[in-house]
Amino acid sequence: MKIRLIDIAHGRSGDKGDSANIGIIAYDDKGYEILKKYLTAEVVKKYFEGICLGEVERYEMPNIRALNFILHNALGGGGTVSLKHDAQGKTLASALLRMELEIEE
Amino acid sequence: MKDKIRIASGQGFWGDLLEAPYHQVTKGPIDYLVMDYLAEVTMSILQKQKKKDPQLGYARDIPELMKRILPICVEKDIKVITNGGGVNPISCANEIKKVAENLGIKNLKIGVVLGDDILDRIDDLLTSGVDLKNMETGESITTIKDRLLSANVYFGSEPIIDALQKGAQIVITGRTTDTGLTLAPMVYEFGWSYDNYDLMAAGTVAGHILECGAQSTGGNFLGDWESIENMAEIGFPIAEAYPDGTVIITKHENTGGLVSVDTVTEQLVYEIGDPKNYITPECVADFTSIKLEQVGKNRVKVYDVKGNEPTKFYKVSASYFDGYSAVGTLTYSWPKALTKAKAADKILRRRLELLGLTFDEIRTEFLGYNACFGPLAKEIDEDLINEVVFRIAVRGKDYNAVERFGREIAPLVLTGPPSVTGFAGGRPRASEVIAYWPSLIPKELVNPEVLIVEV
Numbered sequence: 001m002k003i004r005l006i007d008i009a010h011g012r013s014g015d016k017g018d019s020a021n022i023g024i025i026a027y028d029d030k031g032y033e034i035l036k037k038y039l040t041a042e043v044v045k046k047y048f049e050g051i052c053l054g055e056v057e058r059y060e061m062p063n064i065r066a067l068n069f070i071l072h073n074a075l076g077g078g079g080t081v082s083l084k085h086d087a088q089g090k091t092l093a094s095a096l097l098r099m100e101l102e103i104e105e
Numbered sequence: 106m107k108d109k110i111r112i113a114s115g116q117g118f119w120g121d122l123l124e125a126p127y128h129q130v131t132k133g134p135i136d137y138l139v140m141d142y143l144a145e146v147t148m149s150i151l152q153k154q155k156k157k158d159p160q161l162g163y164a165r166d167i168p169e170l171m172k173r174i175l176p177i178c179v180e181k182d183i184k185v186i187t188n189g190g191g192v193n194p195i196s197c198a199n200e201i202k203k204v205a206e207n208l209g210i211k212n213l214k215i216g217v218v219l220g221d222d223i224l225d226r227i228d229d230l231l232t233s234g235v236d237l238k239n240m241e242t243g244e245s246i247t248t249i250k251d252r253l254l255s256a257n258v259y260f261g262s263e264p265i266i267d268a269l270q271k272g273a274q275i276v277i278t279g280r281t282t283d284t285g286l287t288l289a290p291m292v293y294e295f296g297w298s299y300d301n302y303d304l305m306a307a308g309t310v311a312g313h314i315l316e317c318g319a320q321s322t323g324g325n326f327l328g329d330w331e332s333i334e335n336m337a338e339i340g341f342p343i344a345e346a347y348p349d350g351t352v353i354i355t356k357h358e359n360t361g362g363l364v365s366v367d368t369v370t371e372q373l374v375y376e377i378g379d380p381k382n383y384i385t386p387e388c389v390a391d392f393t394s395i396k397l398e399q400v401g402k403n404r405v406k407v408y409d410v411k412g413n414e415p416t417k418f419y420k421v422s423a424s425y426f427d428g429y430s431a432v433g434t435l436t437y438s439w440p441k442a443l444t445k446a447k448a449a450d451k452i453l454r455r456r457l458e459l460l461g462l463t464f465d466e467i468r469t470e471f472l473g474y475n476a477c478f479g480p481l482a483k484e485i486d487e488d489l490i491n492e493v494v495f496r497i498a499v500r501g502k503d504y505n506a507v508e509r510f511g512r513e514i515a516p517l518v519l520t521g522p523p524s525v526t527g528f529a530g531g532r533p534r535a536s537e538v539i540a541y542w543p544s545l546i547p548k549e550l551v552n553p554e555v556l557i558v559e560v
Contacts, residue, residue, distance in 0.1 A: 061194070061393050064374075083498035085472065
């Protein structure tokens with residue numbers, strides 16, 4: 001079955017230098033299990049191909065049903081160096097929530 | 106000892122809602138008002154202002170704000186803590202002193218935290234073996250040493266507590282951690298021991314929730330944002346802190362916005378790295394230990410926070426000059442708005458090439474199509490697009506090249522694709538690029554100082 005992340009989660013993204021962080025938060029325990037199983041660092045790295053030029057790290061926060069992703073080398077130099085309109089990666093959480101996942105029912 | 110204190114966030118960044126601190130001190134009871142003014146590159150901007158005028162270099166909104174809130178703070182015994190002193194906290198304090206004198210306020214103590222500015226000490230530090238290498242890239246600071254504009258140590262809550270103990274009602278600091286502004290009053294009021302890392306972490310987490318203002322009370326909320334009521338009068342967060350480290354995040358009753366587990370959670374994940382290792386001068390907080398519970402309308406309890414021993418280092422935030430950049434925009438309308446914008450991009454790039462201008466980077470984005478999502482943007486039916494903004498930016502070391510780029514945008518209106526507008530703002534200016542250099546310094550090499558300015 002196909003699901004869209006935005007239907008099971010919300011989140012927020014921001015910057016630390018040239019890295020972006022994206023926190024994705026599931027609305028319930030079932031959603032968190034889906035995130036944990038399917039939204040791997042590899043999946044996120046592939047999804048952001050062309051945007052994230054470095055590694056993707058994933059951290060689990062089961063206490064708040066969240067995954068935190070660090071996208072290295074993703075903001076065009078970061079801060080005031082970046083020429084990007086979204087130099088701070090503020091909209092990257094929305095970009096990730098647009099993702100569709102094929103999951104087992 | 107008080108059985109609880111209410112710490113209110115008044116600014117999430119320099120440029121935040123000007124009315125917020127006024128509402129925090131007038132719309133309900135609070136004990137402390139904390140305001141964060143400093144982003145990573147703010148210090149360099151302030152350093153430049155100080156170079157031009159030695160009296161400047163702090164957030165100039167502060168004296169203006171103090172005119173409005175100081176009488177209220179004195180009357181209600183509210184203490185104010187802010188890092189808006191920037192690179193010149195003394196000048197900021199002196200301005201506040203003038204404001205207080207003009208208002209006829211007496212017996213006011215303003216605490217000033219100094220010692221975070223290490224720009225003049227870089228050579229000595231390098232000689233003594235402190236390499237200040239870039240935390241992200243590992244590069245040596247010697248590569249950019251000649252272009253350094255600012256270098257400041259992130260102090261924590263310690264000097265703020267010192268100032269409070271000396272009787273300060275207003276505390277003005279330079280580069281202090283955002284979280285330290287909130288942790289300090291808890292340590293001061295409850296007599297927390299620095300060895301109790303769980304309490305240090307509890308105050309740090311509260312500080313993290315407060316540091317971006319209304320981002321924890323319904324602002325920039327990616328959940329059900331349309332259900333947030335009265336965003337026009339959004340209330341900024343208040344941390345109601347208890348001696349055992351429990352904190353209730355709330356806001357004044359007669360304000361808009363929402364404090365829910367979801368709105369607080371979004372702020373918890375904002376700009377964090379490894380959640381088990383959130384490093385501050387006081388502790389290493391474990392964000393995977395935090396528990397949240399809705400305990401009332403617009404009241405979220407934050408508890409059970411665990412922390413570990415801090416590292417032996419302070420973070421240093423330095424900035425350096427790194428060339429010039431400029432951004433130009435033009436708006437193209439239907440029909441074929443995107444095709445026109447793409448054609449304009451091609452024409453402009455060819456002209457820059459023919460002029461022999463080279464840059465470190467040229468970046469094109471089409472607002473209304475792919476500026477946010479880049480290569481993830483979905484293909485669109487062009488006939489349904491009313492308009493597209495062509496945005497092109499360049500960055501390089503050669504000022505003249507960047508400046509000349511700025512002169513090549515407007516001509517596209519008469520020498521490129523049709524149905525183009527939006528060039529009322531004049532030529533894009535070449536502005537200085539200030540880059541950021543994060544590093545570490547052993548704690549024993551820097552000592553915060555606290556001065557008291559008396560009114």
